[in-house]
Amino acid sequence: MKSIFALPRLPLSRTAMVGRASLSTAVHESSALIRVTMPPVFNAKTAQLALPPKAARRAPFTLPPPACSSGGVGLGQTMPPGYKAQVGQLNTFKLPERVTGSTGDMALGKALVDAWRRDGIIQISMNDQQRSLWQDAKAASHRFFRKPHSEKAACVDSQSYAGYIASGEEVTDGIADYSEIFTITKDLDLSEPRVRAKWPCHGPCPWPAGDDESEMKQPMTRYNENLGAEGDKLLQLAELGLGVSPGALTRYTRDGWHHTRVLRFPPRNATNGKGKEGRGIGSHTDYGLLVISAQDDVGGLFIRGPSQNEKFANWESSAAGLREDDDGWVYIPPVQGTHTVILGDMMQYLTNNFLTATPHKVGLNTRERFAFAYFHEPSFQAVIKPLDHGCGGLRSTNKNNDDDKGIHYGTHFTNMFMRNYPDRVTTKRLLAEDRYSLLARPELRTIGAAPVS
Numbered sequence: 001m002k003s004i005f006a007l008p009r010l011p012l013s014r015t016a017m018v019g020r021a022s023l024s025t026a027v028h029e030s031s032a033l034i035r036v037t038m039p040p041v042f043n044a045k046t047a048q049l050a051l052p053p054k055a056a057r058r059a060p061f062t063l064p065p066p067a068c069s070s071g072g073v074g075l076g077q078t079m080p081p082g083y084k085a086q087v088g089q090l091n092t093f094k095l096p097e098r099v100t101g102s103t104g105d106m107a108l109g110k111a112l113v114d115a116w117r118r119d120g121i122i123q124i125s126m127n128d129q130q131r132s133l134w135q136d137a138k139a140a141s142h143r144f145f146r147k148p149h150s151e152k153a154a155c156v157d158s159q160s161y162a163g164y165i166a167s168g169e170e171v172t173d174g175i176a177d178y179s180e181i182f183t184i185t186k187d188l189d190l191s192e193p194r195v196r197a198k199w200p201c202h203g204p205c206p207w208p209a210g211d212d213e214s215e216m217k218q219p220m221t222r223y224n225e226n227l228g229a230e231g232d233k234l235l236q237l238a239e240l241g242l243g244v245s246p247g248a249l250t251r252y253t254r255d256g257w258h259h260t261r262v263l264r265f266p267p268r269n270a271t272n273g274k275g276k277e278g279r280g281i282g283s284h285t286d287y288g289l290l291v292i293s294a295q296d297d298v299g300g301l302f303i304r305g306p307s308q309n310e311k312f313a314n315w316e317s318s319a320a321g322l323r324e325d326d327d328g329w330v331y332i333p334p335v336q337g338t339h340t341v342i343l344g345d346m347m348q349y350l351t352n353n354f355l356t357a358t359p360h361k362v363g364l365n366t367r368e369r370f371a372f373a374y375f376h377e378p379s380f381q382a383v384i385k386p387l388d389h390g391c392g393g394l395r396s397t398n399k400n401n402d403d404d405k406g407i408h409y410g411t412h413f414t415n416m417f418m419r420n421y422p423d424r425v426t427t428k429r430l431l432a433e434d435r436y437s438l439l440a441r442p443e444l445r446t447i448g449a450a451p452v453s
């Protein structure tokens with residue numbers, strides 16, 4: 001059996017960043033009562049006119065007005081106790097039904113890219129169908145997490161990383177997280193050719209026993225399929241906003257290795273004592289292109305916006321634990337009826353750091369919290385190469401793209417999951433059967449070998 005430590009570039013669990021000037025503007029303690037009014041919804045039709053010249057645009061995040069102002073919701077009120085952070089107040093963008101490349105789409109794409117570059121996060125409104133899919137998926141997650149431990153713990157598969165992860169089982173930067181998770185990866189039965197060929201991470205999703213599909217599988221699958229379309233729509237808009245050719249991003253997501261983490265966080269006073277007090281998930285970046293998240297009304301998510309002073313590349317050395325206890329975190333209050341979208345490692349690599357992966361972490365609150373993180377990813381087989389043109393004219397450091405070997409997404413994903421779950425049966429089987437070596441085979445590297453601008 002090959003030792004995990006002998007594998008090429010396998011960083012330690014979910015990673016971290018370095019030194020950033022602390023925000024000089026007001027920082028709100030979680031106990032502060034803040035009243036704010038929500039900003040207007042972005043209107044794609046008027047976006048071009050509405051976009052102010054760069055210098056006049058608002059500073060990263062609009063800080064809420066003082067407590068005495070009237071109306072609005074106390075967004076900062078839901079911040080978990082014991083945390084100190086600026087409270088983010090995000091504009092809510094509305095996406096069109098279809099992206100056609102119209103002037104409105106181009107303006108919206110530019111506005112999204114600007115917001116990611118400024119804040120590291122965007123907020124988009126759910127349409128009626130998405131609200132209903134989210135309600136159904138959330139109800140299914142409540143049902144699942146209420147099951148006895150033994151029933152949840154049985155939801156494990158030895159070939160895929162899908163299924164249950166108990167509170168305290170996941171490790172970020174060497175410290176156990178309190179989150180309780182059900183991961184959904186591509187659900188492939190045992191007769192599927194990639195599963196038969198023993199490709200790493202490929203296998204069935206171990207739905208709970210007795211699920212007649214309506215309990216868990218259907219609501220989760222419908223939710224994920226809808227976000228699959230939403231993810232590609234966002235990438236099309238990002239292509240317009242970056243000024244790269246159509247397909248420059250979406251070419252990678254055909255048969256994308258999209259997956260979802262269904263999460264429950266215990267209240268801070270009811271943990272199993274296996275993690276670090278108050279901590280839900282430690283600071284990390286996620287692995288692919290986009291993370292589209294929904295959270296209930298409890299609150300717990302913090303992010304760090306892009307900074308010139310904070311350089312990291314999670315595919316080279318782990319960004320887990322990055323600046324976990326530093327200043328400079330922004331609390332993202334739950335806004336019902338919206339998804340938030342942050343960026344992953346592959347978006348950073350593709351755009352030569354023009355867009356950067358968004359470091360984030362989760363704190364435990366006084367009530368239990370439920371959230372969904374959907375990951376919009378390249379195909380497992382994709383070899384990602386930095387974009388040649390566009391992206392504001394930025395090019396990768398001094399590297400010539402033709403010489404760049406690129407990043408094989410399937411290898412990055414496998415490294416990250418082995419890192420997070422060193423003791424899981426899936427990791428043990430992967431190593432015991434030397435599946436890792438298959439990642440070098442040409443049939444696992446079929447998408448995107450040549451750079452596209």
Ligand SMILES: O=C(O)CCC(=O)C(=O)O
Pocket residue numbers: 261263281286293295301360361362371372373
């Ligand atoms: O709970 C959240 O809002 C985010 C979860 C997260 O960061 C993850 O699952 O990777």
Ligand SMILES: [Fe+2]
Pocket residue numbers: 284285286360373
């Ligand atoms: Fe995450």
